[in-house]
Amino acid sequence: MKTIDCRSKRCPHPVIETRKLLLAEPGVSQRVLVGDETSRENVSRLAASLGYAISVNETEGGYALDLTPSETAPAVAETAAPAQGKTVVFITSDTLGSGDDELGRILMKNFIFTLTEFDTAPDSVLFVNGGVRLTTADSEVIEALEKLADKGADIASCGLCLDFFGLKDQLKLGRATNMFDIVDTLQKAGRIIRT
Secondary structure, X not given: OEEEEEOOOOOOHHHHHHHHHHHHOOOOOEEEEEOOHHHHHHHHHHHXXXXXEEEEEEEOOEEEEEEEEOOOOXXXXXXXXXXXXXXXXXXXXXXXXXXXXXXXXXXXXXXXXXXXXOOOOOOEEXXXXXXXXXXXXXXXXXXXXXXXXXXXXXXXXXXXXXXXXXXXXXXXXXXXXXXXXXHXXXXXXXXXXXX
16 A cells, blocks of 8 residues: 655645546555645545545544545446537636635635646636736746646737736736637637636
């Protein structure tokens, strides 16, 4: 049984690391160490969705989750037919959600990082309004956006928005675009993920 220690890692890292392990070694028992109840619940939910039985014990600094493949995998839920067309992520702010801006910046950073962990990247990531700050020189997510671009995602920031914030000369990644292109991309999309 392999053990991965995620006790010092915060969301979404424990789930991402567990997912990688379970997909790399399907049908093998694993142990995951996590540092808090939220990670315990999130990893347990992921493991259960992949057909693993979960045994949880308290351990120094958190919890030990023993993940054992079930004899029978859970029934596959019926899913809708996949959307036809491209997947577009539409980012309208440099924060995710409303409430506290500091938390919102952390959530946005985690959201973009998590997008990089999937095998398939979105076809386009469009940035408008305050979201354009994420593609400029001082952004903390440039490395993650570069990974998405390397996987084939078109990274495009509203040129008017860059001008408005005085950031056009600081565009670090992707291209400047216009509202016609943004609306055209959204209209042709099969799926739009809006933050």
